[in-house]
Amino acid sequence: MARNSSVVLNGRAAQAGKTLLVRPAARRRLKQRDESTALWLTAPALVLALAFIVYPVIETIRLSFFEWPGLGPATFVGLDNFVGLASDSDFATAVENNFLFAVVVTVGTVGLGTAFALAIDRRVAFWRVYRFVFFLPYILPMTIVAIMWANALDPNYGWLTGIVSLINPEWGVGALANPDTAMYVVCLVAIWQFAGFPMVMMLGSLSSIPRDIVEAARLDGAGPVQMAWRISLPLCKDMLTTVVLLQLIFSFKVFDLVQALTGGGPGSSTQVLGTLIFREAFVEAKFGYASAIALVASLSIIAISLVYLAVLKPGRIERQG
Amino acid sequence: MKRYTAQAAAVSVMLTAGLVGCSTAPEAGAEGSGTLYVTTNAGVNAAWIDLVIPEFEKLHPNIDVIQDAIDPTTLQSTAAQLYASSSAPDVGFLQTSMAAYATLIDAGALTELNDVWEISGLTDAVQPNVVASWSVDDNHYGIAYNQVWAPVIYYNKALFEQAGITAPDGRVASSSEWLDLIGKLKDAGLQPLAIGGGEFPALHIAGALLQASSTGTNPYSDYLTNTLAGSTTPALYSSGPFLDAMTTIDEWNELGVFAKGTPSMTEGQSVSLFSAGGAAMLSNGSWAVQSAAKDSPDLDFGWFLYPMSDTGTETTFLTYVGDGMVIPKTAKNPIAAKLFLEYLAGVDGQALLVSTGSIPIRGDLPASTFDAFDAQTAEMIKAMSTLGGADIWSPDPTVNTAVTAAFSQILIGEKTPQQVGDEVQAIVDSLR
Numbered sequence: 224m225a226r227n228s229s230v231v232l233n234g235r236a237a238q239a240g241k242t243l244l245v246r247p248a249a250r251r252r253l254k255q256r257d258e259s260t261a262l263w264l265t266a267p268a269l270v271l272a273l274a275f276i277v278y279p280v281i282e283t284i285r286l287s288f289f290e291w292p293g294l295g296p297a298t299f300v301g302l303d304n305f306v307g308l309a310s311d312s313d314f315a316t317a318v319e320n321n322f323l324f325a326v327v328v329t330v331g332t333v334g335l336g337t338a339f340a341l342a343i344d345r346r347v348a349f350w351r352v353y354r355f356v357f358f359l360p361y362i363l364p365m366t367i368v369a370i371m372w373a374n375a376l377d378p379n380y381g382w383l384t385g386i387v388s389l390i391n392p393e394w395g396v397g398a399l400a401n402p403d404t405a406m407y408v409v410c411l412v413a414i415w416q417f418a419g420f421p422m423v424m425m426l427g428s429l430s431s432i433p434r435d436i437v438e439a440a441r442l443d444g445a446g447p448v449q450m451a452w453r454i455s456l457p458l459c460k461d462m463l464t465t466v467v468l469l470q471l472i473f474s475f476k477v478f479d480l481v482q483a484l485t486g487g488g489p490g491s492s493t494q495v496l497g498t499l500i501f502r503e504a505f506v507e508a509k510f511g512y513a514s515a516i517a518l519v520a521s522l523s524i525i526a527i528s529l530v531y532l533a534v535l536k537p538g539r540i541e542r543q544g
Numbered sequence: 545m546k547r548y549t550a551q552a553a554a555v556s557v558m559l560t561a562g563l564v565g566c567s568t569a570p571e572a573g574a575e576g577s578g579t580l581y582v583t584t585n586a587g588v589n590a591a592w593i594d595l596v597i598p599e600f601e602k603l604h605p606n607i608d609v610i611q612d613a614i615d616p617t618t619l620q621s622t623a624a625q626l627y628a629s630s631s632a633p634d635v636g637f638l639q640t641s642m643a644a645y646a647t648l649i650d651a652g653a654l655t656e657l658n659d660v661w662e663i664s665g666l667t668d669a670v671q672p673n674v675v676a677s678w679s680v681d682d683n684h685y686g687i688a689y690n691q692v693w694a695p696v697i698y699y700n701k702a703l704f705e706q707a708g709i710t711a712p713d714g715r716v717a718s719s720s721e722w723l724d725l726i727g728k729l730k731d732a733g734l735q736p737l738a739i740g741g742g743e744f745p746a747l748h749i750a751g752a753l754l755q756a757s758s759t760g761t762n763p764y765s766d767y768l769t770n771t772l773a774g775s776t777t778p779a780l781y782s783s784g785p786f787l788d789a790m791t792t793i794d795e796w797n798e799l800g801v802f803a804k805g806t807p808s809m810t811e812g813q814s815v816s817l818f819s820a821g822g823a824a825m826l827s828n829g830s831w832a833v834q835s836a837a838k839d840s841p842d843l844d845f846g847w848f849l850y851p852m853s854d855t856g857t858e859t860t861f862l863t864y865v866g867d868g869m870v871i872p873k874t875a876k877n878p879i880a881a882k883l884f885l886e887y888l889a890g891v892d893g894q895a896l897l898v899s900t901g902s903i904p905i906r907g908d909l910p911a912s913t914f915d916a917f918d919a920q921t922a923e924m925i926k927a928m929s930t931l932g933g934a935d936i937w938s939p940d941p942t943v944n945t946a947v948t949a950a951f952s953q954i955l956i957g958e959k960t961p962q963q964v965g966d967e968v969q970a971i972v973d974s975l976r
Contacts, residue, residue, distance in 0.1 A: 292643070293624045295651035377813070378805025379735075379822050400805035402956040488742045489807030490953040505621030507942050508643035 286514035293508050304515035314516060316491045317499040320406055321520075324413070324481075324495060325474040331414035333467050336421030341451050343422070344429040354426070361419035369483030372412045373399065399485055402492035409484055409493050413477070421466045428462035429455055464535050468528060475524050496520045577606035580880045583626070583633040586613040588831055588900050589867070592689075595896045600887050607880045620644070628653040632872035634881040638686055640677055640866035643941040645686075648870075654685040655871040660882055661687065664889035669906040673935060674865045686868040687889045690902045693861045694829030694936060695748040696924070697737070698836065701844045703824040707732035714931050715859050716851035726801055729824050735803040738823035740811030746951035747944055748862075749827055751937030752850040753789035756859050764857065764934065771939040771972050779976065781969040782962070785856065790954060790961035792853070797955045807952035819843055829864075833920045834901040847920055849931060860932035861924070865905060940975055943968060 287304055291297035308314050339357050343350045360368065375383040378397030388395030398404045432455065440454050456463065478497030481487060487494040487502070496516060504513035584590040590613035597609045612633065614622075619637065624644035627636050628651060638645055648654050661667045661684050667675060674688050697716075704711055707728045716722045729736045739745050758764035762784045766777040780786060796802065803809070803823045811828065812835075818826035819839035826832065836843060850859045869888060871881045887893045894904040898916045903925065914922065939947070950964040959967075 292647040292650070294628050294647050294653060378809075379803070379813075379817055380820075395804065397805045397808075400808045402807070402958065405808070485808060486742060488949075488952050490956045490958040491949065492956065492958065501621070502945065506643070507945055508624065508647050509942075 283514045283517055286511050287518045289511045291510045293504075293510050297511065300511065304512050305519075307512065308515060308519065313491055313494060313499060317494045317496045317516075320493060321475060321477075321495045323406060324410055324477055325471055327407070327410040328413045328417065328474040328477075329467060329470045331410065332417045332470050333421045333463070335414060335418040336423075336466075337425050337456075337463070339418065339422040340425035340429055341455060343426060344455070345447065354422075357422055358419035360416040363416065365416075365479045366483050368412065368416050369480060372408075373484055376408065400489055402489050405485060405489060405492045409481055412484065413474070413480055416480075417470070417473070421470060424462055424466050425459060428459040432458050464532075468531060471531065472524060472528065475520070475527070576604060576879055576883060578608070578877050578880060580607050580609045580635065580877050580884055581633040582609060582611045582884070583619070583636040584611055584613045585619055585637040586615045588834070588902055589613075589637050591900045592897050592902065595899065596888065596893055599892065599896065600884060603887070604880070604883060607883070609884070624648055627870065627872040628874070630874055632874040634871065634875040634877045635884055636870055636872060638868055638870045640686075640868065641864075641938045641941070641944065648872075649680055649685050653873050655873055655875065655878060655881075657684045657687060657871065657882070657885065660684075660885045660889065664886045665908075666889045666906070669908045671865075671907065674905060677865050678868065686870040687885050688865050688868045688905045689888055689894070690867050690897055690905055691863050691865050692830045692867070692903065693863045693924075693933070695739075695745060695752050695827045695850065695862075696830065696832075696847050697850060698818065698826040698828065698832065698845050698847050698920075700818065700821060700824050701846055703729075703732075703734055703821065707734060707824070711846055712848045714927060715849035718852060719854050722851035723799065726799060730800060735817075735823040736801050737825045737827055738803045738809070738814040738817040739806060739827040740809050740814040741802065741806040741952050741955065742808045743811050744948060745811055745814065745828060746948045748829065748936070749793070749850075750789055750947050750951060751862060752859060753792050753853075754785055754937055755857065755862065755934065756850060756853040757785035757788035757792070757856045759785065759856060764937075767937055767939075768935050771943045771975055773975060775976055779969065779972045781972055782965040786968065787961060787965040788853070788856075790950065790964050793951060794954050794961050802955065807955045815839060818845075830903065830921065830924065831901065833918055837918065845920070847924060858932070860934050861928050862936040863933050864936040864938065866938060940972075942971055942975065946971055 286297065288299060288301060289297035290300045290303075336357075339353065343354050347353070375381050376397055376399045378384060378395070378400045381397060384395060384397045387398070398408045436454060436458070437450070440450055445453065476497065477495055478501065481493055481495050481498050482501065485493040487498040500513045500516050500520070503509045503516065582593060584593045590611065593611050593613075597611065601607065601609060620642055623636065623638060623642060624647045626632060627638070627644070627648055638648075664687070666687060670688065674691075678684050678686055678688050699711055701711070709725055709728050712721065712725075716725070726736050739749060754767055755764045758767070762778075762780055764785075766780075767786070769775050770777040770779045803814075803817060805813075809817075814823075814826060815828065815832055815835045816839055817823045819836045821843075826836070836845065849861070852859050869885055871878060871885065875881050889906075891906065891909060894906045894909055895913045897904050898909075898913050901918060901921060903921070904913075914925070917925070938944070946968055947964075950959065950968070953959040954961060954964060
């Protein structure tokens, strides 16, 4: 029997262990019908993707070679925008801050979220309360979070500034107003808000670990740390890799939190690529230059993601159970 | 297969066309009738339009005005795209200093309003600098409606008394008088000056100090135009008055003139700090009188102009006349829109402006109109004739952004005054 000319038509036939023979012409018709159905079903999504993803990306790439104030004709400037980036100190500062933010927030959120997940997975006392409380900041609107922390850290009337200035009067200037601390405070606020996301993801992954493995390890005398380090984390490596990658991408794209909390200040101490792009495009009407920054930022995220995935090779953990 | 592919492609095209055509289409108005959509700047501008709408609708019962007040930051960043879109309002707020103003005119997206200026009598009722500010190639693409000045230093009378300070009369006469005043405030345990250093007031202090540092050979008037393309006046930013102004900011910072958190302080926070007695002085514009009084109705405060430098020129009121209203080319009801602008620019519309604490752009209003002003504003208007006035420093948007950021950068030690001067010089050179 020629394997290529057989088609399994339905589940009942498969259950009966039968393979129905179909003539090549009929097979072609079936294939065409399948393809046309697939085209019909994917057409709306394809249109949306073309209109809202592919076209904007192509337009951003095109604009990065032009000078354009947002309206009217654009002037081709070749590589001038990219050459300008090389000597732009604001861009250099934004890149530096962006990397700092991405690394600190990714390590902080994933570390803290995983620790929470491991603790909650062990069903510590009040674990349901902890799960709710730790996840709560994640569902709060970003602007609310920013206003809340900005008020708490106000140099003159912030309650948190008041408390820390009792410990050290020099801290009374307000951590968000101090260029040495502002970026770290922004990172802390982001960690406070986003740690709930890796926690939930890791909880899901932890719950899928076969209980017999866990029980066997316990019977062998493994303590909480050994259990986490030798059983839970290795078996959740795929999820951990995914969460780190997602968090890295989220962190690299940061805009709203920084814009609402500090607007990139004081000075340019919390300027990140997102706020710089916003300023160049919508305040200074330099859409071409902003597009060049956006293009470089996007390529950086893609490069980092690819390197990360290449190094960690997710999906190669073989589970045994 | 080809048939199915063609069908799918046709559906895709229809869906795309549907998406593209999904813009809202406000009802078209007949002559002097219909709905008029007005986009305003949240705050004083919106408050004024709130007062205008019922009066205008009484005069034009067939026109229904709907106001959409947008916060200033959002409006600044979206005005160009909004006013050029097919969903543009019929009338919109715009400032000549916004990048969007030049962009929209260059793109031919604003309606020419020479007739509105003529019919409302605006051309003859305002100062020549207003006409010049709102003219592009001898045409008007917006109407000016008010004038503001910035910065002025407001002071808390009770805190000055507590520190044993007699407030300067009109302006601080010298650097030594200013430093003496600051020293006394600090000795009394008070924070001297609140200013929204993270926002536009940073540009205003730079402008005031630029005027104070300007000399006969480097006149302030040169700085008003020398960031514009084609300007032939010498641009001095890496040396001269601008560098002196930046150095003064650095020195004041070292002396503790500014309140805690100034580098990241918003304008609103600075007003609140002053209103609550957290700082003895506030650097802000004429509009802040209303904000401070609203925050703290019992606050007794006065005003004076920025200190003169020992080598520069006398400081004066620095006036901005760039607040205005425009009609986008894509407005659905342009006839009603012009009637609305004629009302705003006319005597009746301008008289309503006074009750919001703003200073009308027209100079031909009856004297009794100004009775509605608060004490401080009335005093400042009166003092303007003796202390003098000049245009505010309102450079190209790129310079504006750089100098606004530079204030904080100097305060936190991120840049030196010389670095700021060199950077601004490079920007100005590239613009010219």
